[in-house]
Amino acid sequence: MTESGKPILYSYFRSSCSWRVRIALALKGIDHEIMPIHLTKDGGQQFSEEFQALNPMKQVPALKIDGITIGQSLAIIEYLEETRPTPPLLPQDPKKRASVRMISDLITAGIQPLQNLSVLKEVGQENQLPWAQKAIISGFDALERILQSTAGKYCVGDQVSMADLCLAPQVANAERFKVDLTPYPTISRINKTLLALEAFRVSHPCRQPDTPAELRA
Amino acid sequence: MTESGKPILYSYFRSSCSWRVRIALALKGIDHEIMPIHLTKDGGQQFSEEFQALNPMKQVPALKIDGITIGQSLAIIEYLEETRPTPPLLPQDPKKRASVRMISDLITAGIQPLQNLSVLKEVGQENQLPWAQKAIISGFDALERILQSTAGKYCVGDQVSMADLCLAPQVANAERFKVDLTPYPTISRINKTLLALEAFRVSHPCRQPDTPAELRA
Structure with a gap:
């Protein structure tokens, strides 16, 4: 989270996995910041020590939220669904x-x-x-x-x-x-x-x- | 489901994805039958028309249960968790x-x-x-x-x-x-x-x- 407490999404514009989470954040109206991680520049910024400490999978997306960092897009979306259920992204049945x-x-x-x-x-x-x-x-x-x-x-x-x-x-x-x-x-x-x-x-x-x-x- | 109403798991002994679901069924004590699908015999039994009609992904596992057929191991496990919650396979937090x-x-x-x-x-x-x-x-x-x-x-x-x-x-x-x-x-x-x-x-x-x-x- 930023000092202001906003979630931070580590994202790459073209990453389809990042896009999934960006849609979830937009649909649920969750105010957040985006921290771009360039997957090819500098040999791949996801391989930096700093980013690996945050996400050992060396992949985007990763979401810093509520004091934790979550990797894997579906795990992130399920967490958002459980903690910010409106509007729902899973049916009731x-x-x-x-x-x-x-x-x-x-x-x-x-x-x-x-x-x-x-x-x-x-x-x-x-x-x-x-x-x-x-x-x-x-x-x-x-x-x-x-x-x-x-x-x-x-x-x-x-x-x-x-x-x-x-x-x-x-x-x-x-x-x-x-x-x-x-x-x-x-x-x-x-x-x-x-x-x-x-x-x-x-x-x-x-x-x-x-x-x-x-x-x- | 069988005529007796038991769920049927389409499984291959060596498939790691099938094994995940077999563990869930065992932990939750869900009585079921196993229908083996051999992934290499006959050019791969998962490619048969009959199996494709059941699971268009042409993969195991697939679980026939409660009148539906579910593919993808985690989707199956989450369904079992929601409909047969004991013992839980997800924490509360x-x-x-x-x-x-x-x-x-x-x-x-x-x-x-x-x-x-x-x-x-x-x-x-x-x-x-x-x-x-x-x-x-x-x-x-x-x-x-x-x-x-x-x-x-x-x-x-x-x-x-x-x-x-x-x-x-x-x-x-x-x-x-x-x-x-x-x-x-x-x-x-x-x-x-x-x-x-x-x-x-x-x-x-x-x-x-x-x-x-x-x-x-």
Whole structure:
């Protein structure tokens, strides 16, 4: 927290995991400061001793709040949900909550880790695009099928939930990696609806304090 | 559910994600049946049309329960926690719950996806061992450091939590991939304590209905 007591979000403009948390903070109206951590500058600022002391995972996002520091986007969002429950990001019904968490985990454990920066470094320059595309397509094939039975206006019914906070940033990654979204009408429709919401707009990678001038919109 | 109304767990004996759920079912004393899905036989039984209809993610575990089918191990465990709260797998205190979820996500999104079967197939035979080791070592470096501030007898304090359900199966994977555990005294100590518990013993990969005879113990 800052001296004023505000939570601090350690974030990178393009990080889809950071974006999930930025949306949660915006939706819940939690006043906070953003501390940008540049994932490629200086060999990666997340590797600094100072940042590692804060988050041994050497990843963004991390949120300093209420005297603790939490890493992992879903753990952060669940904590915000438990301590700042309005508006809710999980439905009341346990079965619908299970759908929200299943979709969230499918994206955060089943897709994103396979196409993130550190893994793409390992697979070599020329393999990066097909590698990332394969991970996203495999995940989206499953996701589209699941959403066909869970979705209303949003991923699960007609209320924005944690699943939607995972969806929009993953679609942005898909677009960055030039994945054809034609086979995914439900994903595309929900994404479009989400991007029109204020909380998704203010938290968008193109509107962050660390967004480079040429990518701002 | 079976005709008798018992939940059905679709599981593979060696799958660390399946083992997490088997421990939860055992700890909570939830009577269930196990339906083995062999991940390599017949080209992978998870790819059958029948199983895909059940779980479009083409992965184990999946749990049929209360008229729904849930995929993703943590989503399943959170559902069990909400509908069968005794004994609890999450602490009462939101800050400790955040620690449990952070550790769980670190393992389930930060380590396991990078060393699972489908990814190792992609990296080629001769790269599999170093690839898996690198993912596990990187994650365990962070985990050891985090546990030094959260652990009591178990990952977070002195009660078994969802984090422990993720830890033991990941250590088993580390051993299978010949990772030197000497640098991880806290991880090793907790793992040893966990493996002595009845719920971890009955759910162990060496004691499943689909465990091959030569691996049984």
